[in-house]
Amino acid sequence: MLNAEKNEKAELIFQIAVSGYFLIISTVVIFLLASTFIHSENSNERLILTPFLLALITFFFSMVVSIRKALIGLKKLKSHDVPTDEEEELDQGNTLVRFTSILSTLASIAFYVFWFSFLTYIDYMMAKENRKDIIIFTLFFWIAGIVSAISTFRNDE
Numbered sequence: 001m002l003n004a005e006k007n008e009k010a011e012l013i014f015q016i017a018v019s020g021y022f023l024i025i026s027t028v029v030i031f032l033l034a035s036t037f038i039h040s041e042n043s044n045e046r047l048i049l050t051p052f053l054l055a056l057i058t059f060f061f062s063m064v065v066s067i068r069k070a071l072i073g074l075k076k077l078k079s080h081d082v083p084t085d086e087e088e089e090l091d092q093g094n095t096l097v098r099f100t101s102i103l104s105t106l107a108s109i110a111f112y113v114f115w116f117s118f119l120t121y122i123d124y125m126m127a128k129e130n131r132k133d134i135i136i137f138t139l140f141f142w143i144a145g146i147v148s149a150i151s152t153f154r155n156d157e
Contacts, residue, residue, distance in 0.1 A: 005077060008073075009077055012070045012074050012077070013070075015066060015067075016070045016074075019066040019067045020063075020067060023060065023064065026056055026059050026063065030053065030056050033052060033056065034053065036049060037049045037050075037053060048114070051107065051111045054106055055107040055110075058104045058106075061099065061103055062104075108152050112149045115145045116142075119142055122138055123135050126138075
């Protein structure tokens with residue numbers, strides 16, 4: 001039993017280390033993208049950056065939740081039971097998980113709005129130039145986007 005606790009403790013410490021690493025990287029990239037977003041005068045560039053910023057913010061919060069849950073798990077291992085304060089912390093962790101799920105859904109919506117807006121723009125421009133071959137080619141991307149969106153939002157339910 002002692003060996004199993006050591007393995008679990010090592011896994012939790014590894015989870016904290018990896019999540020901390022990705023937390024640092026996502027923070028740096030968020031600041032770089034946010035800086036580009038703020039200083040950009042081009043609205044198209046801002047529109048393109050928005051889904052990526054939302055996805056990174058979602059990833060950031062998921063890393064915070066991952067670290068928090070691992071810390072709670074380490075406390076549970078150390079005390080061998082869950083005191084009342086830690087049960088409250090665990091409930092807060094579940095609230096963070098729900099918040100991360102909401103952000104993830106928003107990031108998915110932003111991505112699909114970007115995807116279908118881009119396809120609509122391409123099809124509109126090709127229709128103006130009477131390029132039916134390109135419009136037929138984009139049908140595959142419409143199908144891929146619709147199938148992907150359906151599977152994404154079915155998994156969220």
